[in-house]
Amino acid sequence: MTSFGQACIEVQFVTKSYGKTVALDDVSFTIPCGERFALLGPNGAGKSTTLRLLVGLLKPDTGTIKINGHEPFSPEAKSILGYLPEDATPYRTLSVRENLEYIAALRGVGDVREATERFLDDLSLREYERAKVGKLSRGNVQKLSIALALIHKPRIVLLDEPLNYLDIPTQERVFKMLKSLDSTQIVSTHIMSIATRLTEKAIMISRGKIVWNGTIDTLKGLERGEEPIESVVARLMTNAG
Amino acid sequence: MLAKLVRFVLLTRFSKPLLGVIAFFLAYDIVIRALTNSPGFSTGFSYYAVGATIFFITVSLLFGGLFILKSDRDYLLTLPLKRRDLSISLFTAQFVGSGITILFLFGFYLGGARTLEATAVLIADLAILAAVVTALGVVSNILSTWLRAGLAVILGLWCFSSILGNPFTPVSPFTGDLLYGSIVLFGLAVVIVPVALRELAYLELGSMRSMLRATSSQYKRTMSFSGRSPVRAIYSYHLSFLELVARVNLAGSTSYRATRVRTSTVLIISSALAAVYLSLGLSAFADLLSTRPVVLILPILMGVITLVLMSQATFSNERGWLAFTAMDPAVYLRHLLLSRAVSTLAIIGPFGIVNSVLAFLGVSEGVNSSIVLLITVPSASILATYLVARMGAVQQVKEEGMMPGQFDLKQFLVIIPIYIMVALIAVSEISLIGSIIIATVVGILALLMMASKSVWRGIAYRLTERGFV
Numbered sequence: 001m002t003s004f005g006q007a008c009i010e011v012q013f014v015t016k017s018y019g020k021t022v023a024l025d026d027v028s029f030t031i032p033c034g035e036r037f038a039l040l041g042p043n044g045a046g047k048s049t050t051l052r053l054l055v056g057l058l059k060p061d062t063g064t065i066k067i068n069g070h071e072p073f074s075p076e077a078k079s080i081l082g083y084l085p086e087d088a089t090p091y092r093t094l095s096v097r098e099n100l101e102y103i104a105a106l107r108g109v110g111d112v113r114e115a116t117e118r119f120l121d122d123l124s125l126r127e128y129e130r131a132k133v134g135k136l137s138r139g140n141v142q143k144l145s146i147a148l149a150l151i152h153k154p155r156i157v158l159l160d161e162p163l164n165y166l167d168i169p170t171q172e173r174v175f176k177m178l179k180s181l182d183s184t185q186i187v188s189t190h191i192m193s194i195a196t197r198l199t200e201k202a203i204m205i206s207r208g209k210i211v212w213n214g215t216i217d218t219l220k221g222l223e224r225g226e227e228p229i230e231s232v233v234a235r236l237m238t239n240a241g
Numbered sequence: 242m243l244a245k246l247v248r249f250v251l252l253t254r255f256s257k258p259l260l261g262v263i264a265f266f267l268a269y270d271i272v273i274r275a276l277t278n279s280p281g282f283s284t285g286f287s288y289y290a291v292g293a294t295i296f297f298i299t300v301s302l303l304f305g306g307l308f309i310l311k312s313d314r315d316y317l318l319t320l321p322l323k324r325r326d327l328s329i330s331l332f333t334a335q336f337v338g339s340g341i342t343i344l345f346l347f348g349f350y351l352g353g354a355r356t357l358e359a360t361a362v363l364i365a366d367l368a369i370l371a372a373v374v375t376a377l378g379v380v381s382n383i384l385s386t387w388l389r390a391g392l393a394v395i396l397g398l399w400c401f402s403s404i405l406g407n408p409f410t411p412v413s414p415f416t417g418d419l420l421y422g423s424i425v426l427f428g429l430a431v432v433i434v435p436v437a438l439r440e441l442a443y444l445e446l447g448s449m450r451s452m453l454r455a456t457s458s459q460y461k462r463t464m465s466f467s468g469r470s471p472v473r474a475i476y477s478y479h480l481s482f483l484e485l486v487a488r489v490n491l492a493g494s495t496s497y498r499a500t501r502v503r504t505s506t507v508l509i510i511s512s513a514l515a516a517v518y519l520s521l522g523l524s525a526f527a528d529l530l531s532t533r534p535v536v537l538i539l540p541i542l543m544g545v546i547t548l549v550l551m552s553q554a555t556f557s558n559e560r561g562w563l564a565f566t567a568m569d570p571a572v573y574l575r576h577l578l579l580s581r582a583v584s585t586l587a588i589i590g591p592f593g594i595v596n597s598v599l600a601f602l603g604v605s606e607g608v609n610s611s612i613v614l615l616i617t618v619p620s621a622s623i624l625a626t627y628l629v630a631r632m633g634a635v636q637q638v639k640e641e642g643m644m645p646g647q648f649d650l651k652q653f654l655v656i657i658p659i660y661i662m663v664a665l666i667a668v669s670e671i672s673l674i675g676s677i678i679i680a681t682v683v684g685i686l687a688l689l690m691m692a693s694k695s696v697w698r699g700i701a702y703r704l705t706e707r708g709f710v
Contacts, residue, residue, distance in 0.1 A: 093482070
């Protein structure tokens with residue numbers, strides 16, 4: 001068990017390159033348990049790479065990552081991590097229900113049927129439960145993907161643009177769902193309204209380096225006059241570049 | 242405008258190095274054929290021609306895909322282009338991607354022609370056959386699965402009848418009946434190629450419309466994973482259904498349909514076909530059919546299909562963000578590959594068993610064939626899947642019916658190690674000792690590879706780095 005304030009995610013001096021392209025350059029940060037962070041940055045800044053490293057899909061070239069004290073690829077870390085990539089696609093030949101049951105079974109969820117029924121109702125997927133995922137609309141695919149990321153009640157949730165493609169009522173439902181989770185969260189997004197509603201703190205990455213780390217309130221405090229928060233973020237990213 | 246469009250369409254689908262290599266090999270092929278002494282048409286050539294033609298027709302009809310990118314749907318097809326230009330450009334891309342393989346694999350038939358006129362006719366026949374195979378791949382997109390399968394069976398039997406002496410088949414130009422065969426082949430092209438060209442000219446009204454159709458298709462029967470352990474869940478998924486996914490043609494045709502077929506259905510069909518094969522082998526018809534060459538060639542054809550399909554399709558529909566984050570990728574991939582290898586036996590297993598029966602009844606080649614089908618091919622499919630993933634030559638398919646991206650040289654070259662395995666299968670067919678040694682070595686290699694966790698973790702990282710999430 002972890003207690004509030006203890007570090008759930010520790011990233012120390014991590015570097016990751018793809019060939020000659022440096023995606024992350026000597027990045028370090030810590031996320032205490034129970035806190036919610038936004039991961040901000042321009043396109044190609046290294047946000048998705050950061051999330052993939054945290055979830056153990058990639059291995060850092062140098063540096064260390066600990067998830068609740070464990071290596072990201074360890075069974076202990078996998079059991080508490082929930083991950084939603086950007087433009088996620090579930091198994092296209094399976095139906096909605098089959099996807100939910102399959103992933104719940106892979107994750108060793110105790111009551112697969114109960115978890116499946118809950119998400120079918122919570123995300124209004126009931127009418128599509130037998131539908132082939134390859135034929136679903138993008139919005140319904142996104143709803144299913146969110147359900148798949150959360151089906152095992154993860155204690156650490158990593159989400160990459162979770163509200164993409166969702167209609168406004170569903171966005172509100174997902175907001176409520178994420179807010180109600182008793183978990184540590186990192187939400188990568190370009191949309192500041194999502195960051196401000198879902199998180200209290202932010203890490204800003206640009207060109208593979210952390211350029212700012214602090215609370216959303218501090219970020220708002222950097223506004224000049226009537227300047228919106230988006231302009232503050234843009235300024236910080238531009239100055240860093 | 243047409244030339245520019247053809248260039249644009251080709252370069253957005255194939256990398257320049259890939260096009261360069263295709264052009265080089267084609268030129269090399271032609272020069273070598275021209276300089277080679279004429280071997281004439283032999284029985285062996287005829288079997289090869291019939292087998293290979295049936296293979297290409299079947300693959301094109303069953304798995305034929307369109308060389309269409311997502312950006313075509315969003316941009317190219319919305320431009321005010323002449324339909325004729327669009328159609329020719331897209332057909333050219335289809336031809337380079339799939340039909341051109343015919344020219345590589347059939348080129349040596351030019352050596353069978355005795356005169357200059359016959360050579361010219363054979364060159365034309367090769368081009369027409371390649372165009373027919375290309376067109377069938379396009380036409381398959383507007384046909385239902387059962388219609389595609391039915392047409393494949395009819396065309397396959399038609400080609401097969403040339404072995405029984407029918408000179409009026411599309412493959413007859415390559416079995417010695419140049420005149421009648423050429424007329425039939427030309428006639429077939431006149432029917433099929435215009436249909437394909439029209440389909441490509443009005444894609445947004447045909448194939449694309451069916452791809453974009455928003456209606457959800459519902460499964461009548463679904464699987465349940467409730468109460469299953471993680472490993473049992475993997476086996477119940479992959480042993481219940483065979484998925485038709487991904488690139489299948491040798492030179493890079495892509496076919497992605499989110500289609501699944503019940504393994505039990507496949508097993509019933511392949512068992513029925515194997516029973517027919519056995520009864521033919523036991524009947525007086527066997528002499529006419531020349532069972533022994535069929536016993537020899539069948540495992541090679543099945544090996545090619547299985548290795549190419551398995552190696553490309555295993556990972557194309559895999560979802561790293563779900564599977565690799567739910568459990569150790571090494572454990573997941575190990576069970577995935579094993580379940581795939583076992584489900585492959587639903588297709589080839591009955592033929593392996595029938596070959597054992599034939600061997601018991603005195604057809605000595607049956608022993609080799611059953612060893613190949615029951616041990617070598619499933620084991621080699623694991624090695625081929627590893628090789629394809631290790632070389633980074635597999636693409637994750639995310640869009641219905643769309644090419645997952647540009648095809649590059651790596652995806653072309655990966656066929657080489659796979660064909661080394663096919664060559665080993667061919668050697669196994671010739672020598673019993675060879676087949677035992679090869680099956681043992683390939684089987685042990687596959688087992689050792691499956692046992693190594695670091696190998697499969699490395700594959701998972703590599704796939705993620707290449708954009709598999």
